Amino acid sequence: MKFLDLARVHIRSGAGGAGCVSFRREKYIEFGGPDGGDGGGGGSVWAETVEGLNTLIDFRYQQHFFAENGRPGMGRQRTGRSGSDIVLRVPVGTEILEEDGETLIADLAEPGARVLLARGGNGGWGNLRFKSATNQAPRRANPGQEGVERTLWLRLKLIADVGLVGLPNAGKSTFLAATSNARPKIADYPFTTLHPNLGVVGIDGTEFVVADIPGLIEGAHEGRGLGDTFLGHVERCAVLLHLVDGTSGTLIEDYRTIIAELEAYGRVLAQKPRLTVMNKIDALDDEERAFLRDELEAAAGAPVLLMSGVSGEGVPEVLRALKARIGTRAGETAESRETEPWHP
Numbered sequence: 001m002k003f004l005d006l007a008r009v010h011i012r013s014g015a016g017g018a019g020c021v022s023f024r025r026e027k028y029i030e031f032g033g034p035d036g037g038d039g040g041g042g043g044s045v046w047a048e049t050v051e052g053l054n055t056l057i058d059f060r061y062q063q064h065f066f067a068e069n070g071r072p073g074m075g076r077q078r079t080g081r082s083g084s085d086i087v088l089r090v091p092v093g094t095e096i097l098e099e100d101g102e103t104l105i106a107d108l109a110e111p112g113a114r115v116l117l118a119r120g121g122n123g124g125w126g127n128l129r130f131k132s133a134t135n136q137a138p139r140r141a142n143p144g145q146e147g148v149e150r151t152l153w154l155r156l157k158l159i160a161d162v163g164l165v166g167l168p169n170a171g172k173s174t175f176l177a178a179t180s181n182a183r184p185k186i187a188d189y190p191f192t193t194l195h196p197n198l199g200v201v202g203i204d205g206t207e208f209v210v211a212d213i214p215g216l217i218e219g220a221h222e223g224r225g226l227g228d229t230f231l232g233h234v235e236r237c238a239v240l241l242h243l244v245d246g247t248s249g250t251l252i253e254d255y256r257t258i259i260a261e262l263e264a265y266g267r268v269l270a271q272k273p274r275l276t277v278m279n280k281i282d283a284l285d286d287e288e289r290a291f292l293r294d295e296l297e298a299a300a301g302a303p304v305l306l307m308s309g310v311s312g313e314g315v316p317e318v319l320r321a322l323k324a325r326i327g328t329r330a331g332e333t334a335e336s337r338e339t340e341p342w343h344p
Contacts, residue, residue: 003195005156005233007059011118014042014067014083016144019124022075023137034137035077036126039144043067043083045118049108053091054198056156067118070144073126083120090154093236097153105152109159109236117152121145155232158196160211161326163234165262166243167254168215171279173197174309175243176212179319184212196233203319208326211237218257228265239273239325241318246278246292246306252299273325276300277318282308 017039024032045067068083096105096115106115124142131138164172173184173193180199197212213230220228234240240262244255255276263270278296281289289306296304305321307314 003055004057004060007056007154008063009059009154010064010151011045012066012149013045013118013120013147014069015147016042016121016123017070017072017080018143019126019141020073020075021127021139021141034127034131035075036128036141037073037078038126039073039123040070040080040082041123042070042120042147043085044116044120045086046114047088047090047096047117048114049092049111050089051111056154059154067120070123077128080123091156093157093159095155095157097155099151101153118148118150121147157236158198158211158233160198160237161208162210162322163237163240164210164212164243165240165258166215170243170245171309172212172243176210178309178312179315196230201319203323206323216258216261220261231265231269235268239275239322242274242276243279246280247283251292252295255296255299275321275325276302277305277307279307279309281306282311282313
């Protein structure tokens with residue numbers, strides 16, 4: 001299935017049915033009077049998250065979603081049938097934006113979340129509603145209310161616990177393939193990964209989800225390479241795993257390039273907890289490992305772990321460190337929810 005994380009849709013709720021003008025005329029009924037029924041309500045347009053989806057590819061082949069109109073009222077006080085609703089089924093983590101692409105309508109981050117996008121029009125009143133002591137034979141009825149037409153953007157941000165960031169060929173896809181059942185494309189040239197990949201990683205009886213996004217290069221926030229288009233997929237992550245290629249001759253510059261791009265992207269990425277790991281240590285001897293590790297720790301201002309995604313050396317230690325940080329982050333979130341006062 002092809003990955004698609006942005007789609008434009010056109011929706012329209014159903015119009016309400018018109019009210020009916022009718023009078024009761026039967027052979028043995030002396031006083032008939034008005035008996036026009038109301039029109040039915042138009043169908044509404046909803047968005048609902050469902051499990052098992054991780055792409056918006058369905059919305060590439062269908063962009064127009066129109067709910068059913070309500071049926072008009074009829075004589076003998078019969079109300080018209082209401083129009084059927086229509087539901088847009090989207091993956092968990094989908095954001096719904098206005099046509100400008102910036103105004104957020106809803107963030108559907110939980111399974112089963114549901115939001116009303118366009119309410120159906122009300123049905124019009126029949127002439128029976130207008131009967132009164134001074135107007136016993138009304139000859140008027142209301143038309144149905146028009147539906148609502150909108151153009152919206154759907155933007156998917158993957159739900160993951162750990163987000164992989166780094167330059168192209170830093171070993172992100174190799175790490176994901178070595179620790180999960182995901183099979184991303186791996187090759188010895190840059191930009192092998194063209195779209196995000198998800199993998200479920202397990203360590204010590206605990207599982208968490210890792211998201212691998214295409215590599216960043218200097219100037220990605222200005223659109224160079226694949227740009228920062230896919231950075232939104234790691235906005236929801238609890239921890240960022242920053243992989244640095246230990247065999248690169250510009251180790252410190254590589255590290256600072258990614259940090260600069262995260263800061264240029266803004267939002268919450270620069271403040272997220274990060275775990276820095278020097279990868280591909282299978283190609284380095286002990287002296288080189290120690291020297292490069294000290295250099296990278298001085299630049300990062302934090303401890304640096306060593307790992308080789310190919311040989312598996314250091315991988316369990318990295319996974320345990322991620323597990324600890326994810327647990328700490330989850331505990332902080334739960335504690336903040338308990339202490340934060342309720343507000344509407």
